[in-house]
Amino acid sequence: MDTGGALMLLRCISDIRRKGQQTSLEGLKPEFTELLRRIETQWPPLERGGTVRQRRIRWTKALPQVVRARRASVLRALAFLGESTVAFGRSLIRPRSVRWRALLRIVESDGVRALPITGLLTFLVGVVIAYQGAEQLRKFGTNIFIVDLVGISLLREIAPLIVAILIAGRSGSAYAAEIGTMKVTEELDAIRTLGISPMNLLVLPRVIGLVIALPLLTMYADVVGVFGGMLIALSELNVSFVEFIDRFEEAVPLRQFLIGLGKAPFFAAIIALVGSYQGFQIRGGVDDVGRHTTISVVQGIFFVIVFDALCSILLNWWDL
Amino acid sequence: MPLATNIETLVIEVNHVATKFGEAVIHEDVSLCINRGEIFAIAGGNGCGKTTLLREIIGLITPTSGTIRLFGLDSRRLVAGDGYPIHRRFGVMFQHGALFSSLTLAENVAVPLREHTTLSEALIRDVIAAKITMVGLAPDSAHKYPNELSGGMRRRAALARAIVMDPELLFLDEPTAGLDPIIAAGFDELVLSLKSLMGLTVVMVTHDLDSLWRIANRVAVLGGGKVLGVGSMKELSQSDDPIVREYFRGPRGRAASEQAAWNHNGPHT
Numbered sequence: 049m050d051t052g053g054a055l056m057l058l059r060c061i062s063d064i065r066r067k068g069q070q071t072s073l074e075g076l077k078p079e080f081t082e083l084l085r086r087i088e089t090q091w092p093p094l095e096r097g098g099t100v101r102q103r104r105i106r107w108t109k110a111l112p113q114v115v116r117a118r119r120a121s122v123l124r125a126l127a128f129l130g131e132s133t134v135a136f137g138r139s140l141i142r143p144r145s146v147r148w149r150a151l152l153r154i155v156e157s158d159g160v161r162a163l164p165i166t167g168l169l170t171f172l173v174g175v176v177i178a179y180q181g182a183e184q185l186r187k188f189g190t191n192i193f194i195v196d197l198v199g200i201s202l203l204r205e206i207a208p209l210i211v212a213i214l215i216a217g218r219s220g221s222a223y224a225a226e227i228g229t230m231k232v233t234e235e236l237d238a239i240r241t242l243g244i245s246p247m248n249l250l251v252l253p254r255v256i257g258l259v260i261a262l263p264l265l266t267m268y269a270d271v272v273g274v275f276g277g278m279l280i281a282l283s284e285l286n287v288s289f290v291e292f293i294d295r296f297e298e299a300v301p302l303r304q305f306l307i308g309l310g311k312a313p314f315f316a317a318i319i320a321l322v323g324s325y326q327g328f329q330i331r332g333g334v335d336d337v338g339r340h341t342t343i344s345v346v347q348g349i350f351f352v353i354v355f356d357a358l359c360s361i362l363l364n365w366w367d368l
Numbered sequence: 369m370p371l372a373t374n375i376e377t378l379v380i381e382v383n384h385v386a387t388k389f390g391e392a393v394i395h396e397d398v399s400l401c402i403n404r405g406e407i408f409a410i411a412g413g414n415g416c417g418k419t420t421l422l423r424e425i426i427g428l429i430t431p432t433s434g435t436i437r438l439f440g441l442d443s444r445r446l447v448a449g450d451g452y453p454i455h456r457r458f459g460v461m462f463q464h465g466a467l468f469s470s471l472t473l474a475e476n477v478a479v480p481l482r483e484h485t486t487l488s489e490a491l492i493r494d495v496i497a498a499k500i501t502m503v504g505l506a507p508d509s510a511h512k513y514p515n516e517l518s519g520g521m522r523r524r525a526a527l528a529r530a531i532v533m534d535p536e537l538l539f540l541d542e543p544t545a546g547l548d549p550i551i552a553a554g555f556d557e558l559v560l561s562l563k564s565l566m567g568l569t570v571v572m573v574t575h576d577l578d579s580l581w582r583i584a585n586r587v588a589v590l591g592g593g594k595v596l597g598v599g600s601m602k603e604l605s606q607s608d609d610p611i612v613r614e615y616f617r618g619p620r621g622r623a624a625s626e627q628a629a630w631n632h633n634g635p636h637t
Contacts, residue, residue, distance in 0.1 A: 233469070234464065235466050237466060243484060
């Protein structure tokens with residue numbers, strides 16, 4: 049008989065006793081008597097549901113708790129933003145304190161190595177836009193406007209946004225996981241006790257590196273995406289490369305390209321800051337790393353799109 | 369064991385420190401003084417706030433109330449990052465080493481030198497080689513990454529990094545936890561020899577009763593958010609406090625004290 053068996057036996061006995069009948073145990077081995085005695089006297093049964101089911105929390109109590117937690121996390125995020133701004137300001141005054149090697153490594157791993165995937169994606173997006181446009185434009189016989197469609201939409205909005213979303217998934221998550229793991233393994237504490245600022249060592253190279261890499265990636269994505277559109281214009285609408293490029297010069301003003309490119313550094317800063325911040329928020333174990341990595345991607349993309357929408361509204365006001 | 373607390377200079381002063389994490393009270397009222405040149409151990413049961421106290425002393429977290437002075441400087445200024453010259457004066461060995469996993473052993477040990485000095489590359493290499501052999505690591509392990517090292521080697525590497533700036537004060541967080549008895553004893557010897565060689569003050573958090581008997585000059589026992597007793601192991605093992613007595617006179621404590629009595633070359637005899 050094991051512990052579970054003893055418990056079951058005791059439950060039977062107590063059920064029978066409750067019905068007012070007598071019970072007696074016979075022929076029990078001595079070691080089991082000891083087990084039964086112990087279970088009866090020393091290990092009282094858990095209160096039903098008391099420990100297993102959590103007590104329901106009243107919303108009147110829960111709401112202030114949630115509000116307080118939200119406020120604290122907003123304050124932490126603002127403090128982080130402030131700290132990184134101060135660190136950035138200091139590094140402008142003393143450029144020698146910037147970790148150039150770490151920064152260049154970021155440009156390589158998050159810029160250069162992201163070239164194939166960003167190229168492939170924006171090429172395909174260029175193809176898709178051109179295909180969808182071709183259907184409509186052919187109906188009106190205005191084939192040449194494929195240039196306006198592909199050029200403006202890609203350069204101004206789609207290429208920067210696609211690249212930013214891709215990098216948020218690729219690099220933002222990596223920043224959160226890297227910094228979070230360093231926190232879990234006490235490497236962050238070690239950095240602090242060695243008198244090195246984690247802001248300087250970990251956050252600034254990532255932010256500045258990505259601010260350099262993302263506009264370059266966006267430019268590359270512009271070229272590849274438009275090339276995708278050109279191929280479809282040729283095959284579906286019989287717009288030759290020469291015609292396409294001729295039209296491109298007048299249809300797509302430099303302004304459109306600059307607006308798209310101008311947003312890229314801001315997207316980069318958002319992604320790098322959100323990723324690093326989520327990394328610092330990781331406290332304990334393994335699932336915390338996963339959770340904050342997910343949050344870093346979701347929030348990164350969220351803030352990128354919010355910022356993009358704000359830009360669209362503002363630029364519309366200023367008639368750009 | 370001299371009781372000359374006031375004659376020697378104070379290195380660390382912990383004054384009425386209380387710590388709360390939300391609802392949980394870690395320290396109610398903790399006060400300690402640590403003198404220059406001693407090996408001071410902080411002991412106590414699991415979850416009594418030993419490591420938290422250590423992290424407060426080195427300025428990684430701020431206590432809820434009370435003050436901590438490190439070399440006479442408020443540790444809150446360490447948190448704010450103003451303590452830069454102070455950071456050169458102490459080294460910390462974390463529980464699991466906390467070596468930077470992206471750097472080799474040699475690069476790990478070199479980090480403080482590269483960061484805070486303008487020494488030439490050749491000199492840095494010599495210093496690292498000296499420190500690595502000083503902690504008893506083979507020179508050919510210098511180019512291994514932390515995940516290629518065993519637990520004991522990682523501790524030694526972390527110790528090398530902690531002493532690379534020749535600090536006056538060395539913090540050890542559970543230096544022998546999880547090491548086998550032979551390696552743990554070797555680590556104790558290493559701490560003793562480094563202490564006499566470099567004139568270190570050592571503050572360590574530990575559970576290891578053997579190492580408490582072997583190397584600690586004074587021990588503080590934490591429990592219930594307070595300091596239950598401070599003194600040499602002999603004094604503490606005769607303490608009136610039931611928790612302290614249980615801690616040192618329990619079956620493991622007795623075995624360790626008998627062992628210490630056998631080794632007549634210990635610092636307490």
